[in-house]
Amino acid sequence: MRLSILGAGAWGTALAMAAATRHQVLLWARDGAQAAAMQAARVNTRYLPGIRWPDGLRAEADLAVALRHAQGGLIVVATPMSGLRGTLAALPAGASVFWLCKGFEAGTGLLGHQIAAAVAPSLRAGVLSGPSFAQEVAAGQPTALVAASADAALCDEAVAAFHGGALRIYTSTDPIGVEVGGAVKNVLAIATGIADRLQLGLNARAALITRGLAEMTRLGVAMGAQPETFTGLAGLGDLVLTATGDLSRNRRVGLLLAEGLALPDILARLGHVAEGVYSAATVAAKAAELGVEMPLTAGVNAVLAGQLSARRAVEHLLSRDAKPEHG
Numbered sequence: 172m173r174l175s176i177l178g179a180g181a182w183g184t185a186l187a188m189a190a191a192t193r194h195q196v197l198l199w200a201r202d203g204a205q206a207a208a209m210q211a212a213r214v215n216t217r218y219l220p221g222i223r224w225p226d227g228l229r230a231e232a233d234l235a236v237a238l239r240h241a242q243g244g245l246i247v248v249a250t251p252m253s254g255l256r257g258t259l260a261a262l263p264a265g266a267s268v269f270w271l272c273k274g275f276e277a278g279t280g281l282l283g284h285q286i287a288a289a290v291a292p293s294l295r296a297g298v299l300s301g302p303s304f305a306q307e308v309a310a311g312q313p314t315a316l317v318a319a320s321a322d323a324a325l326c327d328e329a330v331a332a333f334h335g336g337a338l339r340i341y342t343s344t345d346p347i348g349v350e351v352g353g354a355v356k357n358v359l360a361i362a363t364g365i366a367d368r369l370q371l372g373l374n375a376r377a378a379l380i381t382r383g384l385a386e387m388t389r390l391g392v393a394m395g396a397q398p399e400t401f402t403g404l405a406g407l408g409d410l411v412l413t414a415t416g417d418l419s420r421n422r423r424v425g426l427l428l429a430e431g432l433a434l435p436d437i438l439a440r441l442g443h444v445a446e447g448v449y450s451a452a453t454v455a456a457k458a459a460e461l462g463v464e465m466p467l468t469a470g471v472n473a474v475l476a477g478q479l480s481a482r483r484a485v486e487h488l489l490s491r492d493a494k495p496e497h498g
Contacts, residue, residue, distance in 0.1 A: 172194045172195075172244050172245060172328075172331060172332055173194065173195055173197075173240055173241055173242070173243065173244035173245075174187075174190050174194050174195070174196045174197070174241060174244055174245050174246075174247065174332055175196070175197045175198075175199060175237040175238065175240050175241035175244070175245075175246050175247070176190075176196060176197070176198045176199065176247045176249050177199045177234075177237060177246065177247065177248050177249060177250065177258055178199070178200075178201075178248065178249030178250040178254070178258075178271075179198050179199065179200035179201075179202075179205060179206070179209065179215060179218075179230065179249075180218055180249060180250075180251075180305075180443075181215075181218035181219055181305035181306070181309075181443070182249055182271055182303070182305040182308075183198065183247070183249025183250075183271065184198060184215045184218060184219055184305070184309065185219060185303075185305035185306070185308040185309035186247065186249065186271065186299075186308065186333070187228055188219075188222070188224055188225060188228060188308075188309050189308055189309075189311075189333060189336070189337075189338050190227075190332055190333055191224065191225040191226075191227035191228035192225050192227065192335075192336060193227070193335060193336075194227060194332065195227050195240075196227055196228045196229075197228075197229055197230075197231050197236070197237050197240040197241070198228060198229070198230050198231070199230075199231050199232070199233075199234060199237040200230060200231075200232055201232070202232065203232035205217065205230075205232075206230040206231055206232035207230075207232070209224075209230040210229060210230040218305070219305065219306065219309050222306075222309045222310060234261065238261075238262065238263060238266075241266070242263075244267070245267050245268070245269070245328055245329070245332050246262060246266055246267065246268040246269075247268070247269050247270070247271065247299065248268060248269070248270040248271065248272070249270075249271045249272070250270075250272060251272055251444045251446070252272040252273070252274040252275070252276055252277075252283075252446060252449070253276075253277065253449075254272075255270055255272050255276070255283055255286055256276065256286050256290055259286060259287055259290055259291045259294065259296075260290045260291055262291060262294060264291075264293040264294075265293050265294070265295065266294055266295070267294075267295045267325055267328055268287075268294050268295065268296050268297075269296070269297050269298060269299040269318065269320075269325075269329055270283050270296075270298055270299070271298075271299055271300070272446075273300060273350070273353030273354055273356075273357060273446055274353070274354045274357065274446040274447075274449065274450040274453075275354050275450055275453040275454065275457065276453075277449055277453065280453050280456065280457055282346075282347065282350040282351070282354070283296075283298055283346075283350055284296065284297075284298065284346045284347065284350060295320075295322050295325045296320065296322075296325075297318055297319055297320025297321075297322065297325050297326060297329070297346060298318075298319050298320070298346050298349050298350055298353070299316055299317070299318050299319075299329060299333075299340075300316065300317055300319070300349050300350070300352070300353045300404070300405045300409065301314075301315060301316035301317050301341075301404040301405055301408060301409055302314070302315070302404060302408040302409045302411065302412035302413075303316060303409075303412075304412070304416060304418040304419075306418060307418075308338065311336065311337050312337060313337045313338075313339075314337065314338055314339070315338075315339040315340075315341065315404055315408070316333070316338070316339070316340055316341070316404065317340070317341045317342070317343050317349060317403065317404045317405050318330065318333075318340055318341070318342050318343070319342070319343035319344070319345055319346040319348075319349040319350075319405070320344070320346055321344060321346065323342070323344065326342040326343070326344075327342070329342070330342065341403075341404060343400065343403070343405075345396055345397045345400045347391065347394055347395050347396040348391050348396030348397050348398075348400030348401060348405065348406070349400060349405040351387065351390055351391035351394060351396055352387060352391065352400065352401055352405040352406040352409060352410070353405060353409060354446075354450050354453075354454060355383075355386065355387040355390060355391075355450075355454055355468070356383075356387065356406075356409045356410040356413050356414070357413060357421045357445070357446045357447030357450055358421075358447045358450055358451045358454055358467075358468050358471050358472075359379070359380070359383035359386070359387070359410060359413075359414055359447075359467060359468070359471075360410075360413040360414045360419055360421035360422045360425065360447060361421050361422070361424050361425040361428070361445075361447045361448070361451070361471050361474075361475075362379055362383065362414075362425060362467050362468075362470065362471050363376060363379055363380065363383075363414035363415065363422060363425060364414075364419075364421070364422040364423060364424060364425020364426040364427075364428070364429065365425040365426070365428055365429045365471075365474070365481045365484070365485070366379055366425075366429075366485070367422075367425070367426065367429075368425065368426040368427075368428075368429035368430060368481075369429050369481065369482060369485065371485070376414075376415070379414075379467065380410060380411065380414055380415075382467060383410060383414070383467050384401060384406065384407055384410060386458075386463075386464075386465040386466075386467055386468060387401055387406060387410070388401040388406070389463045389464070389465070390454070390457065390458055390461070390463050390465060391406075393461040393462075393463050394457075394461070420441055420443050420444070420445040421445050421446070421447035421448075423437075423441065423445070424437055424441070424445050424447065424448060425471075425481075427440070428474055428475075428481050429481040429482075431480075431481075434448070434475060434477075447471075448475060451468065451471050451472040451475050452472055452475070452476070454468050454472075455468050455469055455472040466488060466491060467488070470484040470485075470487060470488055471484070
């Protein structure tokens, strides 16, 4: 199978490396100098230094070349959410495409599948998600992902492209649930980072993840998702990884917020996109629009907006009235 991965960040590069052990893969980078440097060095020194590429992977800066390479094969969009709309609009009609980005689009509040329906309805489209740190995938460590699309045959193409070795691909017919999980877990990872830096304890961390999963599920079901999706890889799995893993950028944001650092300074220090920062306001607005109660998300959004300190947000949560766990 011929694959083109559009976006040479850490996650796009890692997935390209995994697929290139079995397929001919082209990794497209917007920056021509970066593409040339990666091709010469056989490593992405900017995002995955020290991890050498397999022979089946090459870099390219010409988008037209990348799209021709994937004719009859599979395109994977590995841009941030802010780049998804423009990238999908540039793809040829009828192409088979998955995206890796997680979150709601800023300004519109749309999920990936909604963006695809609006700008490129002829595409065979789906989302590839799940608990996955790029460094571990690139290093060949075991990872499980879920390919979700209303087109079951397209999910089978993702299995053919990526399933094998240390990488397992499961399939789902619920792209809404998979995308909601991917968006909300980043916000909840910020909350967990705050709680951990404030040394609230392991009991608090377990409660936060559990109640966060309940928030995620409520929002997803209100948007038309299948509730069982949130106990799977794109829900509970990705939430646990992102909320507790030391490689998580969103968790790192929470840790630094609790230390009192200003958000612009935190983002400058990260040097990578932390989608939860941009998703929090959209998730909170979507919850309000649908009448879904999401107190953890609201607290994170207030901290990010400078309306509450991290400690004060925790105090607000602890002062909430008791209520039934379900219903």
